[in-house]
Amino acid sequence: MERPRLETPRHLVLGREAELATLEDWFATSSGPMVIWGHGGMGKTALAREFARSKAVLFVDVSSATSFDHVIAAIGEQGEFTETERSGINSLRDA
Numbered sequence: 108m109e110r111p112r113l114e115t116p117r118h119l120v121l122g123r124e125a126e127l128a129t130l131e132d133w134f135a136t137s138s139g140p141m142v143i144w145g146h147g148g149m150g151k152t153a154l155a156r157e158f159a160r161s162k163a164v165l166f167v168d169v170s171s172a173t174s175f176d177h178v179i180a181a182i183g184e185q186g187e188f189t190e191t192e193r194s195g196i197n198s199l200r201d202a
Contacts, residue, residue: 120157123150130158140182140199 120127133141143151152168159166167185172178183196 120150120153123154123157126154127158130154134158134162134164 130141130143143155145151147170152170155166155168158164165182165185167182169178169181172181179196179199182199183193188196
């Protein structure tokens, strides 16, 4: 199953090189899920889409989630996962 290509208008991430570098550093040294959190309208989605555009990562927009269970459900609905990956997603509920 091919994931849809993410497109981010370049003007939405101009001047965000420091944030993109932080995400790159985290991605290179960590193996867990990455969450970008902040107030609405700060450009979190644009930043995440731009970062994910060039990576083999799963981007899940959970901006409408109202609970942690909704976040986990949204991740689980995003595609086909191996049994190990699904186990990791489910273990987030118990953390």
